[in-house]
Amino acid sequence: MDDDRPSDESSEAGFRSGFVALCGRPNVGKSTLLNALLGEELAVATQLPQTTRERMLGIWTTERFQAVLVDTPGIHRPKSALNKFMVDEALRGARGVDLVLMLAEVPRFAPGPAGEAAAADWEPGPGARDAVAQLAESGRRMVLVLTKCDLLTERDLLLPIISKWQAVHAFDGVVPVSALRQRGLEALRAEVEQALPAGPAYYAPDQLSDRSMRWHAAELIRAVLFERLGQELPYSSAVTISEFKELRERDRVEALIHVERGSQKGIVIGAKGRTIKAISMGARERISALTGRPCELFVEVRVTPRWTKDPKKLDDLGYRAGGAVSGEGSDD
Numbered sequence: 001m002d003d004d005r006p007s008d009e010s011s012e013a014g015f016r017s018g019f020v021a022l023c024g025r026p027n028v029g030k031s032t033l034l035n036a037l038l039g040e041e042l043a044v045a046t047q048l049p050q051t052t053r054e055r056m057l058g059i060w061t062t063e064r065f066q067a068v069l070v071d072t073p074g075i076h077r078p079k080s081a082l083n084k085f086m087v088d089e090a091l092r093g094a095r096g097v098d099l100v101l102m103l104a105e106v107p108r109f110a111p112g113p114a115g116e117a118a119a120a121d122w123e124p125g126p127g128a129r130d131a132v133a134q135l136a137e138s139g140r141r142m143v144l145v146l147t148k149c150d151l152l153t154e155r156d157l158l159l160p161i162i163s164k165w166q167a168v169h170a171f172d173g174v175v176p177v178s179a180l181r182q183r184g185l186e187a188l189r190a191e192v193e194q195a196l197p198a199g200p201a202y203y204a205p206d207q208l209s210d211r212s213m214r215w216h217a218a219e220l221i222r223a224v225l226f227e228r229l230g231q232e233l234p235y236s237s238a239v240t241i242s243e244f245k246e247l248r249e250r251d252r253v254e255a256l257i258h259v260e261r262g263s264q265k266g267i268v269i270g271a272k273g274r275t276i277k278a279i280s281m282g283a284r285e286r287i288s289a290l291t292g293r294p295c296e297l298f299v300e301v302r303v304t305p306r307w308t309k310d311p312k313k314l315d316d317l318g319y320r321a322g323g324a325v326s327g328e329g330s331d332d
């Protein structure tokens with residue numbers, strides 16, 4: 001990345017700073033890890049794969065370093081224009097960083113001898129291997145982060161899993177974590193610190209993300225929408241904010257949920273408007289928790305036919321290639 005930091009003579013000797021990409025297949029737990037490291041719900045984390053659509057910078061500042069975390073959409077084989085956009089975003093996110101964290105979920109095995117036998121035969125899947133191969137092309141330092149380790153039935157299985165991964169790629173380090181249980185985060189912190197070059201912070205120490213509250217509000221509404229309707233409304237919805245006003249006592253937010261068909265609009269609204277009401281209430285609480293202020297939220301549902309298929313409509317809804325990270329146009 002271009003170094004556009006102002007020279008800061010007052011920066012502490014020994015302070016480090018730089019960029020770290022969080023990469024991996026969809027649903028491996030990138031957003032949950034980012035939120036665990038930052039201690040806030042900044043990135044949308046749901047049970048459904050591919051809920052992260054655009055890159056966002058999470059700013060992780062400690063006494064010793066500032067790591068600018070690039071949360072990328074999952075790397076997968078794209079079919080639609082939206083999916084292609086997401087994969088391009090992920091690979092773009094890995095370019096020019098100081099460290100790539102390749103996240104992979106630990107495999108799950110039954111306890112006992114049957115599980116041990118299955119573990120002996122286990123190999124990382126073709127999708128994850130593809131992702132590693134694509135990321136390796138960036139030539140960056142790459143650490144494997146084995147996620148969701150709380151789901152591992154026996155700790156003894158960890159070493160064989162790690163050696164199978166090391167046969168796929170010579171990673172610069174391997175860190176098992178559980179973001180949900182806050183385990184392994186210290187070891188990860190040490191890996192990150194070690195990979196960052198000496199230099200002053202890029203952002204103010206209290207800044208948590210490069211995105212506006214407006215953007216986070218749309219993401220949080222999308223998170224609630226996915227949680228409530230994920231199975232019924234897979235990936236055909238988008239959220240835009242038509243107004244975000246900071247009033248004296250509260251924020252006033254007007255949002256549009258875009259779906260592709262009239263029938264989907266009916267699902268989002270629900271019988272007697274119950275679903276949309278529940279979505280608004282849930283999202284209002286989450287926005288308030290992030291801003292620390294009361295929030296008044298108005299949500300409307302609009303049909304935008306075929307928006308996931310049409311690059312022009314993606315652009316209109318804010319999924320703009322390369323536009324997610326400010327000042328990075330020269331990377332494209």
Ligand SMILES: Nc1nc2c(ncn2[C@@H]2O[C@H](COP(=O)(O)OP(=O)(O)OP(=O)(O)O)[C@@H](O)[C@H]2O)c(=O)[nH]1
Binds near residue numbers: 046
């Ligand atoms: N048990 C367990 N579940 C986890 C952990 N981390 C994440 N999960 C769950 O895994 C699911 C996916 O997590 P996300 O953080 O949304 O994954 P992601 O990689 O950002 O997903 P994409 O949006 O597809 O890129 C969610 O249901 C999380 O609660 C963990 O440490 N342990």
